[in-house]
Amino acid sequence: MNNNNFEIIVKTLAGLEPVLEQELVRIGAKKIKQLTRAVSCEGDNKILYRINYESRTAIRVLKPIVELRANNQEQLYDEIKNIPWENFLDCSKTFAINSVVYSEIFTHSGYVTLKVKDAIVDRFREKTGNRPSIDTKFADVRINIFIQKDVCKVSLDSSGTPLYKRGYKNKLGLAPLNEVLAAGMILLSEWDQKTDFVDFMCGSGTLVVEAGMIALNIPPQIKRDDFAFKNWNDYDANLWENIKEKARQQIRHEDDLECRIFASDISLSAITITRGHIKNAFSERIITTQKTDFRKLKLPETPKHIIINPPYGERLQKTDTDLFYEKIGNELKQKYSGSEAWILGGNLQSVKKIGLRPSKKKTLYNGAIECKFLKYEMYSGSKKKKYQ
Ligand SMILES: C[S@@+](CC[C@H](N)C(=O)[O-])C[C@H]1O[C@@H](n2cnc3c(N)ncnc32)[C@H](O)[C@@H]1O
Numbered sequence: 001m002n003n004n005n006f007e008i009i010v011k012t013l014a015g016l017e018p019v020l021e022q023e024l025v026r027i028g029a030k031k032i033k034q035l036t037r038a039v040s041c042e043g044d045n046k047i048l049y050r051i052n053y054e055s056r057t058a059i060r061v062l063k064p065i066v067e068l069r070a071n072n073q074e075q076l077y078d079e080i081k082n083i084p085w086e087n088f089l090d091c092s093k094t095f096a097i098n099s100v101v102y103s104e105i106f107t108h109s110g111y112v113t114l115k116v117k118d119a120i121v122d123r124f125r126e127k128t129g130n131r132p133s134i135d136t137k138f139a140d141v142r143i144n145i146f147i148q149k150d151v152c153k154v155s156l157d158s159s160g161t162p163l164y165k166r167g168y169k170n171k172l173g174l175a176p177l178n179e180v181l182a183a184g185m186i187l188l189s190e191w192d193q194k195t196d197f198v199d200f201m202c203g204s205g206t207l208v209v210e211a212g213m214i215a216l217n218i219p220p221q222i223k224r225d226d227f228a229f230k231n232w233n234d235y236d237a238n239l240w241e242n243i244k245e246k247a248r249q250q251i252r253h254e255d256d257l258e259c260r261i262f263a264s265d266i267s268l269s270a271i272t273i274t275r276g277h278i279k280n281a282f283s284e285r286i287i288t289t290q291k292t293d294f295r296k297l298k299l300p301e302t303p304k305h306i307i308i309n310p311p312y313g314e315r316l317q318k319t320d321t322d323l324f325y326e327k328i329g330n331e332l333k334q335k336y337s338g339s340e341a342w343i344l345g346g347n348l349q350s351v352k353k354i355g356l357r358p359s360k361k362k363t364l365y366n367g368a369i370e371c372k373f374l375k376y377e378m379y380s381g382s383k384k385k386k387y388q
Helices: 019-028 045-054 073-082 109-128 181-187 207-218 237-249 268-281 320-337 349-352 381-387
Strands: 006-011 028-032 038-043 061-070 095-102 139-149 153-156 196-199 263-267 287-291 304-308 340-345 361-366 369-377
Touching: 006 045, 019 028, 019 038, 019 045, 019 181, 038 045, 045 061, 045 237, 061 073, 073 109, 073 153, 095 109, 109 139, 181 287, 181 361, 196 207, 196 349, 207 263, 207 268, 207 287, 263 268, 268 287, 320 340, 320 349, 340 349, 349 369
Parallel strands: 095 139, 196 263, 196 304, 263 287, 304 340
Antiparallel strands: 006 038, 006 061, 028 038, 061 153, 139 153, 340 369, 361 369
16 A cells, blocks of 8 residues: 555445446546445545545545454443544544444444444543534534444544535425436446437436536536545645646536537426526536426437436326336337437336336435336337347
8 A cells, every 4th residue: 555545435325336436446546346335445635535526426435544343332432442533633623423333232323323422532531631522413523433243444434414415406306316326327327428418307407417517527526615524634725726626627618518418397396496406507508408298308309318217106006107107118219219218217017118128227226215227229220120
C-alpha cells in the first residue's frame, strides 16, 4: 500500500456493485473488490474526495480505522475505548454512530450504538474532563460500526448525508426512484449517450435528470457542499477545491450533446415536478417534456434507448396490471422497432405480459421491493426476420 493510501469501503445498492466498480476504476482507486452492496478499494484522500464528488452509484464512502474482536459487550466497550479518538474527534465537535450488526453475540444494533457511545464519551471525560455531544441529525463526525460474528469494523463515514441526495429534488412524485438506483440503471443499461433517451412514465423525472447529468458529465454532487470529511482533522481544503474545479472543467456544453432526452407522463403534476427538477439540475433546454399517455406519445422516428419504471399496481387488480403491461408490450412492438427498452418491474408475474423475450435480466431492489430490470430489443427489418 502506498504510504498515503488506506482502505475505503464504498456502499451501494444491491445489483449496482459492477457499475460502481467501473466508476472506481475510472477514478483511479486501487485493489478494487466487489462485496455485497459495497465495493472495497484503496486510495488516498484525493480518491476519497473524488468518489464522494464523482461517483453516481455510491451511497456513502467509509474509511475503516480499526478492526477489532469482541466476544461480549464489556470487551467491545474496552476495545472501543482504547481507540485514540482524539485523532478523529474533539469536544467542540458533535458525533453520531450508526451500527449494523450480523452476530449472535451482539443482537441489538441500538445497544451496540449505546455501548460505543459510552466508550467514546468515557475516554474523553477521563482524558479531558469534557465530552463531545451527540447529534444524530447534523453530526460533524459520523462513526460507522459493522459487526459480523465477533469481528467489529470501526469506520468513519466520509459522506455524511447519503450521496443519493444530490440536491436537485425538492418535490416527491408518486413512488420516486432513488437517484443512485436511477443512475445505476442507466449505467447498467450501457446507454451510449448518442441514442435518444426516453422515459415515457417519468414521474418526478429521476431517470431523465440522471441521464442528462451523465450525458453532460455533470458531477452528481455539484449542488452539494456538506460532506462529513470536511470536519475531519486531516481535511485538505485545497485538494477539495482542485478536485471540484477539475471535475467542473469536464462538463460538456449543452450544444455538444449527441442525443435528445424525452420525458413524458400521463399526470400533469408529475410533469410539473419533473420540469422543476430539470431546472434545478441544469437547463430546461436539455430535456423535452410532455404530459401525455404513453400510447399517444409521438416522437421522432429514430432508434431510442427507453428506460421506464411503470407503476407497481399495488392498488390495481391483477388483471388491470396484466393489461397495463400488455399495452406497454404492444406499444414497444408497434412504435419502437429498432429501439431497445429497459423496464424496472416490481410485479414479476405481470411483467411477463409484455410478450417480448428479455435479452438481459438483472435483479435490483427499489426500496424493499425486489424488481427485475429487463432489457427488450425491438428488432427492425432483416434482423427481426432472422430472430423470428
Ligand atoms: C413508479 S412511477 C415512476 C417514478 C419515476 N421513475 C420517478 O423516479 O419519479 C410511474 C409513473 O407512471 C405514470 N403513468 C401511469 N400510467 C401512465 C400512462 N398510461 N401513460 C404515461 N404515464 C403513466 C404515473 O403517472 C407515474 O408517474
